[in-house]
Amino acid sequence: xxxxxxAVAVIALLAVVSVFIGVGDVSWHALVxxxxxxxxxxxxxxxxxxxxxxxxxxxxxxxxxxxILQMLARNRFVEPATxxxxxxxxxxxxxxxxxxxxxxxxGKMFVxxxxxxxxxxxxxxxxxRIPLRSVLIVPLVGLVLGSVFDSxxxxxxxxxxxxxxxxxxKTGDFSHVLRGRYELLWVTFGLTCCAYFAADRFTVxxxxxxxxxxxxxxxxxxxxxxxxxxxLITGLVVVTVGMIPFLGLLVPNLVSMFLGDNTRRSLPWVxxxxxxxxxxxxxxxxxxxxxxxxxxxxxxxxxxSVLFLSLLMRRDARVG
Amino acid sequence: MLAETLVVxxxxxxxxxxxxxxxxxxxxxxxxxxxxxxxxxxxxxxxRKLATALLVGYSIAVSTVLFQTVTGxxxxxPAILGFDNLYVLIQTCLLFFLGTGVVAGxxxxxxxxxxxxxxxxxxxxLYWGLFGSGQRGVERVLLTGVVLGVLFKSLSSFLQRLIDPxxxxxxxxxxxxxxxxxxxxxxxxxxxxxxxxxxVGWRMLRTLDVLVLGRETxxxxxxxxxxxxxxxxxxxxxxxxxxxxxxxxxxxxxxLVSSLAHAFVRTYRHVLVLPAAALIAGVSLVAGxxxxxxxxxxxxxxxxxxxxxxxxxxxxxxxxxxxx
Numbered sequence: 001x002x003x004x005x006x007a008v009a010v011i012a013l014l015a016v017v018s019v020f021i022g023v024g025d026v027s028w029h030a031l032v033x034x035x036x037x038x039x040x041x042x043x044x045x046x047x048x049x050x051x052x053x054x055x056x057x058x059x060x061x062x063x064x065x066x067x068i069l070q071m072l073a074r075n076r077f078v079e080p081a082t083x084x085x086x087x088x089x090x091x092x093x094x095x096x097x098x099x100x101x102x103x104x105x106x107g108k109m110f111v112x113x114x115x116x117x118x119x120x121x122x123x124x125x126x127x128x129r130i131p132l133r134s135v136l137i138v139p140l141v142g143l144v145l146g147s148v149f150d151s152x153x154x155x156x157x158x159x160x161x162x163x164x165x166x167x168x169x170k171t172g173d174f175s176h177v178l179r180g181r182y183e184l185l186w187v188t189f190g191l192t193c194c195a196y197f198a199a200d201r202f203t204v205x206x207x208x209x210x211x212x213x214x215x216x217x218x219x220x221x222x223x224x225x226x227x228x229x230x231x232l233i234t235g236l237v238v239v240t241v242g243m244i245p246f247l248g249l250l251v252p253n254l255v256s257m258f259l260g261d262n263t264r265r266s267l268p269w270v271x272x273x274x275x276x277x278x279x280x281x282x283x284x285x286x287x288x289x290x291x292x293x294x295x296x297x298x299x300x301x302x303x304x305s306v307l308f309l310s311l312l313m314r315r316d317a318r319v320g
Numbered sequence: 321m322l323a324e325t326l327v328v329x330x331x332x333x334x335x336x337x338x339x340x341x342x343x344x345x346x347x348x349x350x351x352x353x354x355x356x357x358x359x360x361x362x363x364x365x366x367x368r369k370l371a372t373a374l375l376v377g378y379s380i381a382v383s384t385v386l387f388q389t390v391t392g393x394x395x396x397x398p399a400i401l402g403f404d405n406l407y408v409l410i411q412t413c414l415l416f417f418l419g420t421g422v423v424a425g426x427x428x429x430x431x432x433x434x435x436x437x438x439x440x441x442x443x444x445x446l447y448w449g450l451f452g453s454g455q456r457g458v459e460r461v462l463l464t465g466v467v468l469g470v471l472f473k474s475l476s477s478f479l480q481r482l483i484d485p486x487x488x489x490x491x492x493x494x495x496x497x498x499x500x501x502x503x504x505x506x507x508x509x510x511x512x513x514x515x516x517x518x519x520v521g522w523r524m525l526r527t528l529d530v531l532v533l534g535r536e537t538x539x540x541x542x543x544x545x546x547x548x549x550x551x552x553x554x555x556x557x558x559x560x561x562x563x564x565x566x567x568x569x570x571x572x573x574x575x576l577v578s579s580l581a582h583a584f585v586r587t588y589r590h591v592l593v594l595p596a597a598a599l600i601a602g603v604s605l606v607a608g609x610x611x612x613x614x615x616x617x618x619x620x621x622x623x624x625x626x627x628x629x630x631x632x633x634x635x636x637x638x639x640x641x642x643x644x
Contacts, residue, residue: 126635126639129639130639139466140400141635143400143466144572144631144634144635145631145635147572147627147631148627148628148631148632148635150627151624151625151627151628151631152628154624155624155625155628158624171477245470245474246470289481289482292481294478294481295481298474298477298478298481299478300474301470301471301473301474301477301478302471302474302475302478304470305467305468305470305471305474306471308467309464309467309468309471312464312467
């Protein structure tokens, strides 16, 4: 508990720092002695703080989504971005953009989430059809499935000149987050809380179907709940900022190395770790090439893959 | 998939003949349907496309089968282990560190040389990961490869952000000839390299057959395992460079082709498996391009479609294999 509080404190510090990074002049001095139009305060409230909140919400929820997915698929190497959840959400967005462009954001989000749900469910169905599966097959099937969705998306996007938009959904980027454009992400916070309340169920589901049934729980119901949470989170994130790779893979794996697989114990850490990771990526992306920005997803891809590789290289890293 | 529904007789030679006939038919259709009036323009234009498709198919198929033989695993492919993304990364690095002026002036042969060298170094690392230090599971290597692929991709896009976007787009067109504007020089180099690889590979065929038996058995039978594998990896690196240079990275195509080839030609002999894989690859690419052009009026390279079909076929194969 104390350690968790310390971690939160570190992230809070970084969060405060992140608010003061950017082209617009926001400094203590400017805030304390505001000019006639209070510009610094405006920038802070309209752009910087919303951006910070979006970063924290996305980090938290994607980490948790990865954790739940790993429990449901009973495999360490899956996350929303590698099982077709994100790709199918992108396909859903494309469908909306083509046929119902005037739909409000909430509607777009639901369509994306519905597609994501279908994609993830399909993935898990396929997994169930492969009884004697090795650890290796699972992420592979996910990747293949993802590329299938992706190729459909690319095909239509190319025909309707929407490739640019598709690439934007694929690369998470916080630079366009403003007040009034990110509030949907608060739903992910609610979903994360849901996941925490149902944490023990996911732990049990991770032990397998017969085990769950023996304990007198409905496996299918837990599966459905987990799927719903994962796909809603994915849909929300894809609609608002775009996908961040590796986060859902990396953070739960790191946490499980230290804390084991009790979801109730590890979920807060996953949430905090995910938020910290995305925040760090976002800040780096803003600093590396000041005043220009590099999308957080790109930084996450580089940093995340290096971290993950170092995890794999550890001799005692548990595979499976 | 198809192979499971048909009862395939164990007569690989015949299967190969049929495949060859289908390939010729596809090529003929591709060249001659709907030409319209202007033969003098259309034939060379389509010929270039056909040559590109066949070369790409050949290099992807052969590189995948060789790679699977060396690693002793039917699920690994160079693409899954990040080779294609590495190619793009090398291109981007060249551009970033040397500047556009230098790169544009580079002799393509030299550029290819640098690429192949780096790729070979990378495959050396992978080899070390597979056979070198103690018991590493294939899972770990596979996952490492996938992660490396993402790393290369992210690094490329990171560097591309730092390069002037206009410059990059201009160069991107130079790097990846699509099926529709194949660069003649690139085609020629690709062809010569592929031919060279094929000649060397031809002389290794028997050794490759022995490699299928596994590392220890092959060593017992007098194969210099380390040297052979290193040699094969060099060939694979060259072939991957060829295919990536012509159409860019392809994900699951190689996997699809090699699985189909093994399903059609139920033998371990490379002399039969390799041509089968190459023919299947050529047929899929040419047929895909043909269907796209004639029915969809969709002038892009058929990678998208093939990845789609390839993915579906691959999943269904996994499902079938585990039930049968």
